[in-house]
Amino acid sequence: MKLTVVSPLISDDFTEGVRKEVEHWLGPDTDVEVVRIQRGPASIESEYDEALAGPGILEEVVKAAEGGAEAVFITCFGDPAVHAAREVVDVPVVGGFEPAVLHALALGEHVGIVTVLPNVVPMIRSLIRRYGFTDRVGSVRVVDMPVLTLHDPDTLLTRLHEQAKAAVDADEAQVIVLGCTGMIGVAASLQERLAAEGTFIPVIDPTGAALLWLESQVRLGVRPSRATYLPPPAKKRIP
Template identity: 40%
Template sequence: MKIRVLLPIVVDIFNEEVKQEFRNYFPETTEIEVCHLDYGPASVEGEYDEALCVPNMLEKAIQAEKDGCDGVISLCGADPAVKPAREVLNIPIVGAGEASMLYATLLAKSFSIVTVLPNVVSMVENVSKMLGVDSKLNSIRYVNIPVLELVDKEKMETSLLEEMVLAIEQDKAHALILGCTGMMGVASILQEKLKERGYEVPVIDPSFAAAKLLENLIAMNIKQSRLTYMTPTKKMYKQRER
């Protein structure tokens, strides 16, 4: 099995960490490729950023299929380019946001998401609405840490724990989702710390969720429905000259 993980950003500061994390998610025989963008935003923290990352995300997804990949992951809680990519790909592509929400709805009657900034709240909420699970989404909280500053793991972990406790106590969340794929390597730690406080609830890592969902789709030999994601009609597409 060969999969490609697409980061919707032009910087490579997360590439190696992502590759190491995903090595833990898949069998040893799986070939894992991590790819950042050639052009677009440095991080996705709003609708404008998402719009800028989509063109190259689509190009990278199409190239992944041409290179023989069995599946693609859009590694962002807002799932950029997932839906349009499903129209042009004949391999499955999943988004980290949708994958984590699907798992949360299986495990609890309600869930909350803790993300990075207030700028992304509406984007994450839109994913829940398109997925049809918004009735179970009790709240979206944020730690007020920009994506590129999530490399400070101690600060991130402390802030996440504080907001997660509030989500449980005030928002009545029964499951919790890390609302940014830059929040790697802390889900199990936070889950244990919440348990120590008396809250035995699942804490879902969106990267891990996307990986296992994609693995299952590939194993089942299924992909997006052509009745939902119809192949684009043939027409001229003009690209910007570079």
């Protein structure tokens, strides 16, 4: 199976981190390529950043499909350009939010998300409403760390634990989703730390969830519906 991961950021550093993480999740039969956009933001922390990254993401998704990718992961929790991408290619495409939350929904009653900054909370709540998940997903908390500081795993883990615990204690959530695909390699540790306090709380890593989701879609032989994602009519478009 051939998968492409599109990083919606202009930084090569992040691309490198993603490459390592991706290999952790996939089997030996899956061939992954990680690419990044050429124009756009250094990180996504607002709807503004999402909009700037849009055209670049779509360019890379189309290139990937033309190059034979059987599935594409746009590695950002805000699902930027995901629905647009489904209109223009004939393979499964997901972002970080949708597969992580769908996985979480089968693990407990209420799903809580812990993300980076207050800036993206309204965007995430808009996604929850857009996808129709308000009955089951309500709690959105923040570690209050910009994306570009997430490489410090100790601080990140401490703050994730604080917020996850608070959400569970207040009975806001019984399952935790990490709300940023830049929170790499901490899900298992957080899950362990929470369990050590007495109650097993599953923690979903959005990168792992997305990659296994795409593998499943390919193995199930499905891809997005053309009755929801119609091909855009031909017309003049200036890139």
